[in-house]
Amino acid sequence: MIFAVARTHFAKLKRDRAAFVLAFVVPVVFFSVFASIFRGSSSRATTRQISVVVVDEDRSANSARFVEALKREKGLKVVDAKTLPDRKKAPALDATAAESMVRRGDVPLALIVPKGFGATSLQFGPSTGRPALKLLADSADPIAPQVVNGLLQKVAMTSMPDVVARAGIAEFDRWGGGLTPEQRARIEEGIGKLREQSGPSGGGNGSDGEGGTGGGLVSVGVRDVLGEEKANPTVAVFAAGLGVMFLLFSAAGAGGALIEEVESGTLDRILSTRVTMTQLLLGKLFYLSTVAVAQLTVMFLWGELFFGLELHRHVPGFLVMAVVTALSASAFGLVLAALSRTRMQLVALSNLLILVMSALGGSMFPRYLLSESVQKIGLVTLNAWAIDGFMKVFWRDEPLVALLPQVAFLVAAAVVLFSLARRLARRWEAA
Amino acid sequence: MAEALPLEITELHKSFGDRRALDGVSLTFAAGEILGLLGPNGAGKTTVVRSVVGRVRPDSGTVRVFGRPPDDPRSKAAVGYVTQEIALYPLLSPAENLEAFGRFQGLRGQPLEKAVGQSLQWTGLAERAKERTERLSGGMKRRLNIAAGTIHGPRLLLLDEPTVGVDPQSRERIYQMIEELRRGGVSLLYTTHYMEEAERLCDRIAIIDHGRIIALGTKEDLVRSTLGAKQTLTIETESPVPPSLREVVERRGGTVSDSTVHFSVTEPAREIPELLAAFRNDGVRIRDLALKTATLEAVFLQLTGRELRE
Numbered sequence: 001m002i003f004a005v006a007r008t009h010f011a012k013l014k015r016d017r018a019a020f021v022l023a024f025v026v027p028v029v030f031f032s033v034f035a036s037i038f039r040g041s042s043s044r045a046t047t048r049q050i051s052v053v054v055v056d057e058d059r060s061a062n063s064a065r066f067v068e069a070l071k072r073e074k075g076l077k078v079v080d081a082k083t084l085p086d087r088k089k090a091p092a093l094d095a096t097a098a099e100s101m102v103r104r105g106d107v108p109l110a111l112i113v114p115k116g117f118g119a120t121s122l123q124f125g126p127s128t129g130r131p132a133l134k135l136l137a138d139s140a141d142p143i144a145p146q147v148v149n150g151l152l153q154k155v156a157m158t159s160m161p162d163v164v165a166r167a168g169i170a171e172f173d174r175w176g177g178g179l180t181p182e183q184r185a186r187i188e189e190g191i192g193k194l195r196e197q198s199g200p201s202g203g204g205n206g207s208d209g210e211g212g213t214g215g216g217l218v219s220v221g222v223r224d225v226l227g228e229e230k231a232n233p234t235v236a237v238f239a240a241g242l243g244v245m246f247l248l249f250s251a252a253g254a255g256g257a258l259i260e261e262v263e264s265g266t267l268d269r270i271l272s273t274r275v276t277m278t279q280l281l282l283g284k285l286f287y288l289s290t291v292a293v294a295q296l297t298v299m300f301l302w303g304e305l306f307f308g309l310e311l312h313r314h315v316p317g318f319l320v321m322a323v324v325t326a327l328s329a330s331a332f333g334l335v336l337a338a339l340s341r342t343r344m345q346l347v348a349l350s351n352l353l354i355l356v357m358s359a360l361g362g363s364m365f366p367r368y369l370l371s372e373s374v375q376k377i378g379l380v381t382l383n384a385w386a387i388d389g390f391m392k393v394f395w396r397d398e399p400l401v402a403l404l405p406q407v408a409f410l411v412a413a414a415v416v417l418f419s420l421a422r423r424l425a426r427r428w429e430a431a
Numbered sequence: 432m433a434e435a436l437p438l439e440i441t442e443l444h445k446s447f448g449d450r451r452a453l454d455g456v457s458l459t460f461a462a463g464e465i466l467g468l469l470g471p472n473g474a475g476k477t478t479v480v481r482s483v484v485g486r487v488r489p490d491s492g493t494v495r496v497f498g499r500p501p502d503d504p505r506s507k508a509a510v511g512y513v514t515q516e517i518a519l520y521p522l523l524s525p526a527e528n529l530e531a532f533g534r535f536q537g538l539r540g541q542p543l544e545k546a547v548g549q550s551l552q553w554t555g556l557a558e559r560a561k562e563r564t565e566r567l568s569g570g571m572k573r574r575l576n577i578a579a580g581t582i583h584g585p586r587l588l589l590l591d592e593p594t595v596g597v598d599p600q601s602r603e604r605i606y607q608m609i610e611e612l613r614r615g616g617v618s619l620l621y622t623t624h625y626m627e628e629a630e631r632l633c634d635r636i637a638i639i640d641h642g643r644i645i646a647l648g649t650k651e652d653l654v655r656s657t658l659g660a661k662q663t664l665t666i667e668t669e670s671p672v673p674p675s676l677r678e679v680v681e682r683r684g685g686t687v688s689d690s691t692v693h694f695s696v697t698e699p700a701r702e703i704p705e706l707l708a709a710f711r712n713d714g715v716r717i718r719d720l721a722l723k724t725a726t727l728e729a730v731f732l733q734l735t736g737r738e739l740r741e
Contacts, residue, residue, distance in 0.1 A: 265516030269579070272484035272512040273535040274504055430488040430502075431447070431481075 017204035018341065022348030033356050036374075049077040049372060050144045050261065051107040056080070058131075060118025062163060067113065069159030075151055102136050105388075105396055108144045110136040111152075113253060134217035139224040140395055141368045149220050149266055156218045162191045193250050226395060228243055235307045237366070238391030243299055244325060244383045245354065245363035247292050249334030255286050258337040259346060267428060268345070285330050285418060292326030293319075310394065317393030320403055324410040325386040331417035332382060339423035357381040374410045385409045437462055437587040437618040438483065443492035445642075452478040453489070453643035460635070462586075465613055467633030469727070470624040470651030476622035476643040477515060480589045483620070484512045496587060508537065511585030515592045517572045518579075518683055521565035525556045525575050528564055529582050532543070536583035549708070550578040553608065570601025577608060581617075588612060590621045594628065606632060626727045636727065640735050650727060657733050658725045664694040664703065669720040676713040696722070 013020050054070060056063050071078045080093065098110035112134035133152060137145040157164060169187055169359060173179050179187070261267040270280060303309030311318060336353070340346035358364050360374065361383025367375050378384045388405030392398040436459050445453040453475050460466045468476045481487040482494050485501035496506040519528045529547045538546055551557040554574040559567065564575065577593055590609070594602045609632055614620060623629055629636050638646040638653070642649045646653050650657055668690045672680070677687050683706070685694040699722055710717060 265514045265518035268481075268486055268516075268517040268522065269512060269514050269532070270535055272486055272507070272510075273532065274507045274537050275535045430486055 013344075016342050016344050019344035019348055022352065024243060024347060026348055026352045028358075029352055030355055033359055043212070049079045050075060050109065050148055051079060052109045052111050052148060053079040053093070053101050054092055054111045054113065055095050055098045055105045056113045057095065058113050058115050058117040062118030062160065063113045065159055066117070066156065069155045070111075070152075072153055073155055075147065099225055102138050103396055104398070104402075105138065105140075105391065106140065108138045108141045109148055111148070112136065132221045135220055135222045136225045137222055138226050140226065141330040141366065144223050144368070149222065152218055152220055165191050186275065188365055205410060223360060235303055235309045236394035237387075237391065239300060239303050239307075239309055239385070240387045240394070241358075241363040241366075243296050243390070244361075244386040245330070245358040246355065247295060247300075247325060247329040248332060248354045248382070249350065251288050251292060251329045252336045252346065253333075254291065254347050255284070255330075255333035255337030256340075257282065257332070259340060259343055271429070277429055278422060281334060281418070281425060283423055284334060285327070287331035288333055289323070289326040292329055293322045296322045296326065314397075315361050315391045317400060317403065318390075319391055320400060321386065321389040324407050324414070325382070325389070325408075327414040328382050328386075328417065331414045331421060334421035335417050335424065338421045357383055362387045382410065382413055385413075434462070435495065435724070436460065437464075437497060438620065439493075439495040439498075440479070440483070441493045441495075443479070443494065444481065444490045445481060445487060445707065446490060448725075451644050453482070453492075456492070456639070456644055458637060458647070459488060460618060462618055463613065463616050464635065465609070465633045467629040467636040468620060468639055469624065469626070469636050470639035471623075471624055471627045474639045476624075476639055477591055479639070480512070480591045480620065480622060482605065483589055483701070484510060508583065511583065511588040513578040513580035513588065513593050514576050515595060517576050519572065521678055522563055524561045525554075525564055525567070526551060526560040526581040528575060528579055532579040533582040536584055546582050546584070550582055553611070554578045555604070568601075570597050570604065572609050573597050573601065573605060577605065581612065585617065587618045587620070588620060592622055592624070594623070594625065615658050626731075630727055633722045635645065638731060638734060645734050646730070653727065653730045654725045657730045660697050661695040661725060662697075662699060663723045663729075664696050664699070664706070665719075665721045665723070665727065666692045666694075666717055668692070668710070669716040669718045672715065673713060674713055675709065679709050679713075690718075 013023070052070070054067055056067050067078070067080060070076055071080075095110075095112045098112065101107050102110050114134065116130040116131040117133065135145055135148060135152075141147075165187075169179070169191075229236030258267070261270070267280075271277065274285075296318075300309060300311045304311040333350075336346060336350050338347055358381075360370075360378040361367070362378060363383045367378050367384065367387075371376065385406050389403050389410070392402055393405070396402075438458065438460055440456055443453045443456040445451075456475070456479055458466070458479075468479060470476050478487055482489055482725075483496065483501055485507075494501050496503075497509050499506045501507075509670040520531065523531065526547055529550050530543065531541045533546055548557075551560050554571075554577070555570060556567075556575060556578075559571070564572065567575065573593065573596075577590070581588060582591075593609075594605050597605065606628075609619065609621070611648065621628075621633060633650075635649055636653060637644050646657065648656065671690050672687050672692060679686050680692055680694075683694065684690055694702070694706065703722070707717070
């Protein structure tokens with residue numbers, strides 16, 4: 001009897017060839033996507049580079065050497081006054097402008113090299129009294145400041161060995177009872193050679209450094225410019241990512257009502273009335289979007305009540321993003337439903353597409369963990385744009401007008417996806 | 432100017448891939464008429480109906496509903512479609528289903544409310560108006576299915592096998608509903624493969640087979656034109672028919688099988704006494720005697736060479 005039941009299901013699966021194929025293709029494709037993403041991030045060629053905007057307030061020879069060495073470090077993508085894209089040149093790049101760039105999300109970090117750094121930058125022992133490098137961080141990416149801090153220590157050591165040696169000798173001179181003039185002369189000669197050797201080859205070789213703190217060779221002060229005013233800095237990131245993913249799942253499931261209507265003959269009856277296929281799909285889009293906005297609202301309210309998500313401070317931005325995200329996710333759900341001929345196909349197809357989109361688009365893990373090329377691919381997903389929009393609202397406190405790119409993309413996506421669903425639905429029109 | 436006919440179908444051809452579904456179907460019918468479309472499964476009945484509501488695009492030929500093409504909004508308003516499947520929302524109540532299909536037909540506000548109330552009364556579902564439709568019996572769902580197609584008061588109603596899978600009691604209730612519609616002046620195209628339905632309800636019957644209308648007329652017309660004025664006389668005897676009587680029977684065009692004799696008679700009043708006398712002369716006692724008018728079943732058998740339910 002048990003086998004009779006199982007056999008019936010196998011027979012059904014065999015009949016629904018598309019579902020049969022997808023049942024095996026989904027895990028393989030999903031595995032391949034994950035494997036590619038993470039293999040990509042660990043390989044040398046596509047290692048993730050952390051963008052840092054650097055402001056050299058010291059303008060000394062040593063600070064210039066330090067900045068040049070940072071530029072050669074493969075783990076960093078340094079943006080300074082010289083390499084700043086034209087559109088951002090005015091106002092001139094100073095600490096305030098750099099902080100704005102971090103706040104806007106242009107870069108995750110800003111490094112301020114303070115006045116006096118060149119003279120007293122490197123020192124063994126306690127850091128009190130010497131000018132510290134300032135790292136302005138966006139803690140939406142909590143890993144970047146730690147990695148960069150380590151790289152700064154490493155670059156200081158490798159790019160300025162002469163300065164390190166001089167600092168060491170100074171300590172020895174201070175605590176070791178003083179040096180003879182002959183020793184001083186030899187040391188000066190040695191340090192000169194070190195400076196020559198360090199040259200342009202000093203600096204990074206691409207390997208990651210171990211993170212130091214303010215007590216390292218160079219003193220580094222890290223300031224979280226965005227999260228410091230937040231009740232719960234990370235919850236907005238998760239809420240946006242998960243919200244979008246579940247919206248897509250929910251829209252795909254609800255879009256399946258269309259398949260039920262086809263199977264029950266209800267669609268046939270509806271289309272024999274005055275309702276046209278376009279009206280029918282628009283009605284479904286309206287319904288799905290309304291439910292989706294309600295789902296997001298409930299989720300964010302829950303976040304406000306129990307996890308410190310500040311919804312009440314961001315209501316207009318939330319509504320704008322919720323509406324455009326809901327519209328695009330619902331249109332996507334309609335495409336899946338119109339594409340599938342059976343429920344089984346719909347489930348398999350939506351699992352495949354939504355999980356891949358969520359992985360690439362930042363719903364499952366932050367996109368900054370991915371290599372730059374994979375991050376770029378992620379920009380074709382609804383998730384990436386929706387998450388960016390919600391982040392602008394909840395994390396960066398940006399005005400509504402700053403949401404224009406995200407709103408434009410998601411509305412355009414909704415229009416394109418709806419048109420596609422309409423076209424696919426032609427097979428249900430008069431035969 | 433006289434109003435156009437409710438339905439005019441001219442030389443309709445339609446193929447699905449290699450399968451020819453309609454092969455030159457032509458039909459017209461008058462206001463207030465019930466036209467039965469009788470044929471076995473797969474004969475093309477549903478394709479005709481779906482062509483009338485614009486759900487099938489014919490390869491050639493025309494359909495006119497009150498003089499207009501099927502996809503004209505005025506045609507849609509004038510036509511009601513009762514699908515073969517129970518095409519309702521199972522989780523909604525009967526009242527909600529009726530409201531939904533009323534809205535799809537453009538009804539709003541007071542008229543919609545009134546139409547829903549009347550339909551619930553008409554179907555006998557007023558007391559269960561707020562239950563989930565999925566919990567109704569099969570017969571109730573069938574009645575609701577008809578009401579969903581008539582909520583907007585169509586002048587032409589297409590009923591595609593509306594009694595499939597319904598018990599005799601519920602079927603009787605559906606027949607009453609259809610007769611009420613006829614009394615209200617609605618023209619009906621009624622597809623079925625149940626002979627007795629067609630005989631009972633329809634003013635005229637079109638027999639369709641392999642996508643062609645092979646006969647059209649009243650039941651009497653069909654019988655007369657196909658079988659002539661003959662009636663069937665069946666005589667059952669108490670003992671097997673002896674050879675001497677068998678000879679007499681066969682000479683008169685009858686058939687004998689064991690103790691049952693069949694005759695075709697055109698003048699029963701004259702022929703039956705003569706036959707009874709022949710039986711009496713041979714000393715054969717008669718157990719039962721039946722005279723039957725020719726049925727549609729016989730007509731269909733004569734025209735197509737196969738049983739209707741094949």
